[in-house]
Amino acid sequence: MGNGSKVTVEDVERVAELAHLQLAAEETAGMVKDLNAILDYVAELDELDTTGVPPLAQVSELEGAGGAGSLRHDVIEPSLERAAVMPQAPETDNVFFKVPKVIER
């Protein structure tokens, strides 16, 4: 981490593309500045030796018997009706979601 590696305009543009965000040029400049400030700060974590420490993604395991631990039985249960869900879509024929063309030419 850190190593003086600075986030560049190109990095932000690449990450924005991964995240499907279309940033304006001035937005990108602001994000470069903010991400560098934040990443400089999080570089403090390098001070800690975490050799051999198992990562903790979810605390349920720490809660022991109290944790979630068990999944529901694998049986089909009713879900929301299509008629209740489809009208929320910006564009729909009430069976399918309609979107602009998928393939660019």
Added chain:
Amino acid sequence: MLSETKTAETAGRKFVEKPATLASLRADIASGSVKSVDLAARYYDRIAAINPQLNVYLSLTQERALGQAAHIDALAAKGDPLPPLAGIPVGIKDVLVVKGAPATAGSKILQGYRPPYDATAVSKLEAAGALLLGKLNCDEFAMGSSNENSAYGPVHNPVDIDRVPGGSSGGSAAAVAANMAVATLGTDTGGSIRQPASFCGVVGVLPTYGRVSRYGLIAFASSLDRVGPFAANVRDAATLLGIIAGHDPKDATSSRVAVPDYAAESDKPVAGLRIGVPKEYFAEGLDPEVRAAIESGIATLEAAGCTIKPISLPTTRYAIPTYYLVATAEASANLARFDGVRYGYRSPSSETLNAMYSNSRDEGFGAEVKRRILLGTYALSAGYYDAYYLKAQKVRRLLADEFQRAFAEVDALVTPTSPMPAFKLGEKTGDPLAMYLADIYTVTASLAGICGVTVPCGNTAAGLPVGMQVLAAHFKEGTAFRVARAVETAHG
């Protein structure tokens, strides 16, 4: 949002009003001396009168509240047994879905969305007799510490309308402080219940991770998100937690641990409890008036027969960087679902599907949400995953282990909830990192999954509330409530 004569109109604490207790309201409704429909009407009148100044509610659900009120009144008239929250007016943070009501999450990207189902915590409140008044303002997707990131304008602190209410559950805290609801639901990912509760002078509860179902909560960071209550006093907050807690087949992370009678737990005396005071929460950067108020609260606990034990939690200083890596990584994945296809906002002019995705997201998300999506995507991207996300998960383990060792020696920890009282609107908006640092005392419990309560513990000379944070081990909410009760009795 503000009227032109605001300075003259709003001198002093004219918006602060303490709601009646659950017990007294319920007794009035059971006896028939107060009609639930009249109570609902009184709350809607008050909301209509002061919401223009405070911007607490984003939408109201009158029809549903009044229907429930009529049902409660009919039960009371027949002399039937009343459910525990019969006729109690409550508000819901707008990241929890209420069937048919707008659900914005404080974001433009969810404009127009009316979810076809209820969140589990919401349906449990209503099943217990509560009236759902409406949806409460919050930071966009619960990302913020001041409520200034809402696409629908900031909430103003009822104690001083030039100050922030805290965030992200600013509307939930302000609603209780201004008696625009008797109690509310909020959510806490890194401090979003505790910090606004402390800024507004009310009680807020961070339940243990898994204690309350997250079904129907619009996700920010799934391993950290919790749903919890705000109330005007500790006992009522304990009652509310007992109602919304419990296993839910619709949330695989919800726990099967039995739900105790939290209100009864909160009645128990504190004598004999061992209270840890972690020195890292009293270091540089703590406002001297906040320190003095918390030290006075600690003296109260000692006088009540608690053993006060100074302890050290040295990993605390790494909690903010750990939190902002874990939370943003999870957010970048969770917020991928907002794409203009199934619900909410779609950019009107896009030639292709890919352009429609990115235009909708660019126009729909605010600056802080974009910043966090970018940070999270960066931390998860090829070449950086080990250095950032994996490293943060390892430090998260160290933090959690440190709390477990502490709770082998003490029953609860007490700290300030926030290093400073409510700050001015606009004071920190230019510097994202300074805003993140406001969460310094709350993100630790979030990462470890433990529970906590924030309770009013005096005021600054300027009259701004100070909150004491009481932390306890997983599923030890009862202990946190007991300690908070003792502090409230002396300082509330």
